[in-house]
Amino acid sequence: MRATVLHAPSDIRLDEVADPTIEQDTDAVVRSLASCICGSDLWPYRGLAGTQSKPQKIGHELLGVVESVGSSVSGVSEGDVVIVPFLYSDNTCALCAKGVHTSCVNGGGYDGCQAEKVRVPQADGTLVKVPADRMTDALVPHLLALSDVFPTGHHAAVSARVTEGSTVVVVGDGAVGLSGVLAAKRLGAETVIAMSRHEPRQAIARQFGADHVVAERGREGAEQVKEILGGIGADAVLECVGTGDSMKQAFQSVRPGGTVGYVGMPHDVKLNVPVMFFTNSNLVGGVAPVRAYLDELLPDVLDGTIEPGLVFDQTLPLDQVADGYTAMDERKAIKTLLTF
């Protein structure tokens, strides 16, 4: 089969590799319907995720069809359309029971999902079936968005304690930040301010329900936020980037007693703990436990209440995956969907 392989920074290739097979009786093999490129894939692509010693398959977002299952798998079977959350989990351990599927004692990551097929360990705990009678082609991007990007924005909003009537700032106008706007509105936020300098991203933010867009950054951006929100900053800030600057922006924008919900993988983030302490500004979040949220989010996608797949502004066949990386790296695409 063909699989996307990162050989070295900036060197993405579609290689011919061995087909995955059932290795454990709890596995499934899933044939891809759609995959995509994540902002976090750009870290190794840019050589910023540590030294890479050998070529590695890449990608972790997938919508697919079950091709085969191990002997103990009972929840899904051949032909089922399934959402593949970006980490696998057994959905039964003590930590899954607490909703932290990302720390499942039997969990882990995949061997590259920008590929024609993927082996999914812990298939029963991991895969979420799309009801056959509800499946349509038009739903593909929105269902694919449930494998990572939308639940990650949702996790930022949940972590930041967005609730009915909250005032919200979203730092980051990538696909995750835009998803955070949609998630915050879905959870009942009264006012959502998207921080974005890029016209096409601002447009999606507004489509997702953003009430205001602030183009300025740093102190100036934070001042604008405060002005919009009656002088005190936001109840909830969604930090969807993961850099030192974006985290600083987040804490500058949150009100005393408010919470920064962060889902951007932190790179060189330093926190001013005494200031956090004296202002009761909280830090909640981390890697999104996608599986924990799917039972809540899938119905809203199936009935069209939300269309999280609008973050995909580029669609390419798998054999142009390298172009997708280039486009996202150069910020010419927000998020690239790969077809098979």
Place this chain on the structure above:
Amino acid sequence: MRATVLHAPSDIRLDEVADPTIEQDTDAVVRSLASCICGSDLWPYRGLAGTQSKPQKIGHELLGVVESVGSSVSGVSEGDVVIVPFLYSDNTCALCAKGVHTSCVNGGGYDGCQAEKVRVPQADGTLVKVPADRMTDALVPHLLALSDVFPTGHHAAVSARVTEGSTVVVVGDGAVGLSGVLAAKRLGAETVIAMSRHEPRQAIARQFGADHVVAERGREGAEQVKEILGGIGADAVLECVGTGDSMKQAFQSVRPGGTVGYVGMPHDVKLNVPVMFFTNSNLVGGVAPVRAYLDELLPDVLDGTIEPGLVFDQTLPLDQVADGYTAMDERKAIKTLLTF
């Protein structure tokens, strides 16, 4: 009047100073019934709170009787017994409305409460009246504990999201940590583990409802916590010290997806943000907004449901205040109550 003054590290004196007076029409002057020494008073006493350029009045916890009020004060009047939360606040600004009285736009701290009288700005917003028909001498320590120490433990528990059925670890066996044990139990925690090596403190922890006491610290302590809690760590950890070591202990004891509620003023605390991110371990807390909690907590003290004043294991008249500092500094007393 007599007031406690810190002249230099370890040099506590009871000085004769001018009586406080009404300076603004929103002030009250309160005559002290009981005050006490806080663990945080030991930082400047030990010379660890920055250089001190001149003698300073000290103390911020008080139960007293209103002696006089400014012309616009209507909520309290001469003769009322009042709890004086350790910061003053107007209880009406946008931040007070959000429950963050510690960041009140018209708020601040007092000019030393280990004194015979204190000026309380924003008297209407700050002072909480004890109903005259409920007041007894036996309630004095428990009411005094509501001015800071118990609501601070409560804030740690609320911040750590302690709720019905939570598993809880309390790091720190000072008066705040012990208060955290009581607060966690009051909020319905199923299992509370107090980390303490000191027999008399262990006894109070058990009296406050601790189900287990762990004497070990560091990795070994965290291992014991995990063993007690089925292998995964605590839902909620109350960090009630504020040192780098205690914060580390807290994060070692919390389960993935759990929350560290911190109320120890941070000194040299460094956070491992990537580990927090990958484990969804959260940091919530800060300076306790005492005033925000008093309407909820006072009734439980008045009807004897909780006895937070049990943290006072030494009672001294004001003129022996220096002995109280020595006793607390040498950990011979948990918390010293001062009588007038």
